[in-house]
Amino acid sequence: MIIRLNDVYNNMLRFHNIAFGPIHSRRLGSSLGINLLPENGKLCNFDCVYCECGWNKDGTGDRSMPGVEDVAVSLENKLRECADREVHIDSITFSGHGEPTLNPHFPEIIDRTLELRDRFYPHAKVSVLSNATTVTDGRIFNALRKVDNPIMKLDASTDGGVAVVNRPSGHYDIGRIISGLAGFDGDFVLQTMFFRSPSFDTSAQANLCGWMDIVRRLKPREIMVYTLDRETPEKDLVKFPVEEMERLVRPLCEEGFLVQIRG
Numbered sequence: 001m002i003i004r005l006n007d008v009y010n011n012m013l014r015f016h017n018i019a020f021g022p023i024h025s026r027r028l029g030s031s032l033g034i035n036l037l038p039e040n041g042k043l044c045n046f047d048c049v050y051c052e053c054g055w056n057k058d059g060t061g062d063r064s065m066p067g068v069e070d071v072a073v074s075l076e077n078k079l080r081e082c083a084d085r086e087v088h089i090d091s092i093t094f095s096g097h098g099e100p101t102l103n104p105h106f107p108e109i110i111d112r113t114l115e116l117r118d119r120f121y122p123h124a125k126v127s128v129l130s131n132a133t134t135v136t137d138g139r140i141f142n143a144l145r146k147v148d149n150p151i152m153k154l155d156a157s158t159d160g161g162v163a164v165v166n167r168p169s170g171h172y173d174i175g176r177i178i179s180g181l182a183g184f185d186g187d188f189v190l191q192t193m194f195f196r197s198p199s200f201d202t203s204a205q206a207n208l209c210g211w212m213d214i215v216r217r218l219k220p221r222e223i224m225v226y227t228l229d230r231e232t233p234e235k236d237l238v239k240f241p242v243e244e245m246e247r248l249v250r251p252l253c254e255e256g257f258l259v260q261i262r263g
């Protein structure tokens with residue numbers, strides 16, 4: 001069967017193997033990626049206005065995901081190849097075409113990944129980029145607790161803001177997500193996209209104050225603030241200058257929070 005993707009969407013899908021790279025990441029350094037989602041399509045329970053994979057509706061509908069052995073074989077081959085060539089790796093990173101924790105084998109895959117990391121690159125970190133929607137699922141949460149860098153997305157401070165920015169499919173309750181994140185006892189990384197659109201502004205007083213209150217409650221060990229970097233499915237989005245992001249998060253820095261800013 002030939003699957004023809006819409007051109008924009010096709011350009012946005014970048015990961016054609018389960019284990020790929022390493023690529024240089026603005027946030028993680030030399031990052032060897034793992035895509036647990038369909039090779040030919042995006043799978044996410046969010047549909048963010050800035051998603052580099054495009055809108056969910058423009059996807060192929062492919063829902064096939066790799067199993068534990070598929071991932072283990074692909075990762076082992078990639079790690080062996082990198083080790084043979086003495087390639088430096090800072091992070092083995094779960095990212096890709098959507099939300100990695102939606103793979104039903106996610107907890108087992110994390111266990112195998114940690115074994116392989118210890119064997120080939122014991123100094124590399126294991127990182128998971130997640131939209132945090134599954135943090136209330138005990139199996140997923142326990143797996144996320146095992147990795148070095150659980151990087152959890154929270155872009156807005158209210159259900160209404162999340163509805164505009166992240167457009168969740170199904171029910172979303174920010175209070176439950178915050179309670180789930182509190183289970184980390186601060187041992188996680190909070191990731192927040194800063195941008196403006198006709199219907200949302202990260203820096204609007206109510207949103208920013210609410211977000212800072214959430215940060216103060218959760219006390220993440222690190223906060224990653226970043227802005228738009230690639231083509232976005234919704235047009236009319238505006239990125240923030242680095243200086244403005246620095247000014248906006250200064251109160252948190254002065255309170256002792258570690259904030260990493262990427263323009």
Ligand code: SF4
Nearest residue numbers: 044046048051098131
């Ligand atoms: S959570 Fe990530 S993969 Fe999912 S829609 Fe948002 S940006 Fe895209």
